Amino acid sequence: MITQDLSIALKHLRQGDVIGMPTETVYGLAGNAFDVNAIQKIYTIKQRPATNPLIVHVGSIQQAETFVKEFPEPLRQLAQTFWPGPLTLLLKKSDRIPDVVTAGSDRVAIRIPNHPLTIELLNQLDFPLVAPSANPYTRISPTNAQQVDLYFGDQIPVVLDGGTCEKGLESTIVGWEEDQAVVYRLGALSIEQLESIVGTVRIRNQCEKVLLAPGMTKKHYSPNTPFLVVENVIEYLQQHPEKHTGIFLTGNEDPDQIAPGFYARLQEMDEMGFDVLIASYLPNKGLGKTLNDRMRRASSK
Secondary structure, eight states: OEEOOHHHHHHHHHTTOOEEEOOSSSOEEEEETTOHHHHHHHHHHHTOOTTSOOEEEOSOHHHHHTTBSOOOHHHHHHHHHHOSSSEEEEEEBOTTSOHHHHTTOSEEEEEOOOOHHHHHHHHTOSSOEEOOBSSSTTBOOOOSHHHHHHHHGGGSSOEEOOOSOSSOSOOEEEEEETTEEEEEEOOSSOHHHHHHHHSOOEEOOTTOSSOSSTTOSSSOSBOSSOEEEOSOHHHHHHHOTTSOEEEEEOSOSOHHHHGGGHHHHHHHHHTTTOSEEEEOOOOSSTTHHHHHHHHHHHTOO
16 A cells, blocks of 8 residues: 555554655665564565665664764764765664674664655654665665555555655665775765765775675666666667667766666666667766666676
């Protein structure tokens, strides 16, 4: 059921159910972060490996502080600048956070989403929410309630409808290692925005075997239609005239302009019956870094 009635969402969350939840980035599959059974439901419904950690969503910095053991000052500056917003911080977790949330890691990914309906939801609960993106594992992240409902149907009792996501890309995940800010997942907050606050940041290998944070698997955000990143769109079309080819991006688009509609456009083209979707990488600056990362993962075997 798709609804804007907050009381229905609250009822289901309090009784241990999993719901679809809007944020400014993408829709999440949300449950009680203290309830191991609810967390296991999320993993099962998403078909997500238990080795892939989840993000905890809270309503305030003060609440976040109660779930972590330490909060490095540079990361606190990022939080004060970009929360609520598309920033997730990877911090040493307190014992209040179950190990199943972090896939056994001693660090927890945590953020304050910037969506009025979700902030109101969080402020009316006496527990935080875990909420990975509301898509089956490796599939395209949803940016509207209808897509969540198409993905999961009656597997979840309710999708809270908050409209179309403003950012349309997942949050950027940042931690602190060896006196430097480290990005574990590129997202809707650009590297340039981070560096304006904490100086030069380092980007971790985005496809590590041990998943330190969500969004680090090699294959992710993928359509059902085969997806290829090519150097030259025109050359590919000339070399493969027999294929019914959909051109997703030519590489000439402005990344910051197309970012909010990126997943919706990919979802739409995935449903158009093409043999293959092709794209070229965008300029590697601003949100171009994030979009290139998403295309790289979508095209991975």
